[in-house]
Amino acid sequence: MSGPIDPGALSPDQARALFRTGLRVPTAGWCAGWTQANLIAVPREQAYDLLLFAQRNPKPCPVLDVTEPGAVSASLFSGDLRTDLPGYVVYERGEPVAEVTDATPWWREDLVAFLIGCSFTFEDALREAGVPVRHIEQGVNVPMYRTNLPCRRAGDFGGPLVVSMRPIRAAQVADAVRITSRYPSVHGAPVHIGDPEELGIADLGAPDFGDPVEVRIDEIPVFWACGVTPQAAVMASRPKLAIGHAPGHMAITDVRDTRYLVP
Template sequence: MSAMPTDPIDPAALTPDQARALFRAGLRVPTAGWCAGRTQANLIAVPREHAYDFLLFAQRNPKPCPVLDVTEPGQTSARLFSGDMRTDLPGYVVYEHGEPVAQVSDATEYWRDDLVSFLIGCSFTFENALLEAGVPVRHIEQRRNVPMYRTSRLCRRAGDLGGPLVVSMRPIPAEQVGDAVRVTARYPSVHGAPVHVGDPAELGIADLDAPDFGDPVDLRLGEVPVFWACGVTPQAAVMASRPKFAIGHAPGHMAITDARDSDYIVP
């Protein structure tokens, strides 16, 4: 199970610069609840030769892959992220031919000058709005990483890139499911409304206590599992399609951007 910080620092009160400094110094921790009001993003960096296929994949699969920003080849910062993408996330996964070959807190030695980095919207962005609406967010309550699952739903292919939809799950009291849908639907650039409510078997998920990424959380009496499209989908596509090289964030260990959650609310 992923560890959450136990020191007196209040992660929610930190600025993006302060959080990135901690990650640069080696802190490896899931980022749900960090830097309240600031937008978090998934990272996937691919060689320039694969960048068009990935951009097309994202365009064809906007629910799990809402693109917030894209760099030029070799750039290590972006308009929305003034830090260093090689060092300022709490964790990275390095892939070769679709296989994870390293999990690191500093990706500098693996970074290449031809990498194009994509920042993909993250559902952590709407969690503060859920909390303000009185909807519980169980993985924050339990200080765990959000549970994420590969599904039996396939994304639309783009060139050589394809793979399954990945979803994140939050248990929601049955009487508050409508509130959760209403709140998150206002954030279409960070996955928006859920893709499924209820029986996980309809998504091909056999066991909620065995997520493919992240940690299991408690599903309590009277609660319903609610599933949102997840920005780990590009990494599932990398694992399924096996390009020669890619770097992604460690699931749940996000890029904390300079943007504000309020930038992505649709009235």
């Protein structure tokens, strides 16, 4: 591929080929129009509990696809789940033990992979409507925060709701709610608007995952449920092994965003 790369103009195959070579970069703004997804893979013995956890917490954990044990691709993702994301976190008993661009050495034949909806999917729609997306403007990862809101427990899995934040001008908040509510399979409408302390977030400048972004004087912080929630559940529940995407470094699928748009 010669010349400067426009990440938004790439196809999923082209982006995955770059990630396979070791390119590590947040994927917000990449492959415009193509759905991005969170990844979490757990051993088969924990897969039912994780599926139940997602069913009981559909706002942060909308399941788009689930693989057979040991599979390294999915019906929505024709690439290799071990190598074709830009970053992974490997957990052992809930502790992150490695952050890598190739998860192959840790992948096991009994792992079941879940692809979870991602709020990056509705960001193109926000931008097309004139609602700025600050982390894309600043070229950084979206800020994500653990909250004081517990998810509903399921078997081995429990933990806090994680949210992503985008600062929105007060006059555009209603537009942001309306637009994102039409994407219920990728988190949908915000879960909170305004004071972060009501979610137990003490400092917007210190996200638990991702990077801080500027919040201007005429803007309100708006929070969406986040697909990093299953990784927070892994950290709280401590299964023997789990592999997730590095937050903000998503699986770019072969499905168009419009599949998840409702009238």
